[in-house]
Amino acid sequence: MDIKLLGTGAAEGWPGLFCDCVVCTHARNSGGKNIRSRASALIDGVLKIDLPPDLHMQATRYGLNLRDLRYLLITHSHDDHLCPTELQYMGQWFVTRPLPNNLQIYGPTPALNRIQREVDISKLPVCVTPVSPQQVLNLDDYRITAIEAAHDPSQLCLNYIISTQDGTQVLYASDTGWYTEETWQFIERQRFDAVIIECTKGPTPTDYSGHLDMFQVIEMKARLLRTHSIALDTPFIATHFSHLGRSTHEELECALLSHNIVTAYDGYELSVSAAKRVVLAP
Ligand SMILES: [Zn+2]
Ligand SMILES: [Zn+2]
Ligand SMILES: [Zn+2]
Known part of the structure; x- marks a missing residue:
């Protein structure tokens, strides 16, 4: 499974559109991995996760x-994860020849309702489930x-x-928050070859519970290791960072590296295979 993270920033992007904090100023000056667009992943060139406003x-x-x-999973x-009007450019008025496939879109009902409110999908090569x-x-x-x-x-x-x-299995977790026990019990029965998880707040915890800090x-990661859902060398990748975490990319990388956690950046690529999985003793 070939995964490419097209966007690794939180809602407001990085630098934040209207922000001049130290982190955003550093991002504007240094560019590179300090520029993060909105959350977006592509798997094997055919399976897309989320449809952000930065897709073009x-x-x-x-x-x-x-x-x-x-396939499109919302x-x-x-x-920052769903800009329904981008779908209109699949329509016959915007392409010189019809698309080869009907795009199968899956997601929670509130997201699909939003798509149907904002776009007339009856005229598009999509089906929504x-x-x-x-x-x-x-x-x-x-x-x-x-999973919820x-x-x-x-x-x-x-x-x-x-x-x-081939048995390769990846957890894509963004946006996430701290899972309920029911979700934990479900994922602890799984085995993952890679985990991609939001780290929106970086090293700066807040009272808001809908996002994770470092x-x-x-x-x-420790909990998934305890239940053997991952191994020590399973790629564990943090994404969906906000400048409000008050750390530059380099500082995040430094802080997460000692926990063997990758600080993702826009364009980060990962090839995952169950064949590389370390077999644990029963
Ligand atoms: Zn988000
Ligand atoms: Zn900022
Ligand atoms: Zn969100």
């Missing part, structure tokens, strides 16, 4: 042709399991476990 920039920046997309309806927590989707090449995030009490938000036929991400 991301596709252009990485030379992506999105005509071959087959995590939740927040603006609501997903519930712990529901399994058997797509041609992937087995997708939705603890991100926004006003609406259902999902994270996804993505598996391929210490919670470290605790999550």
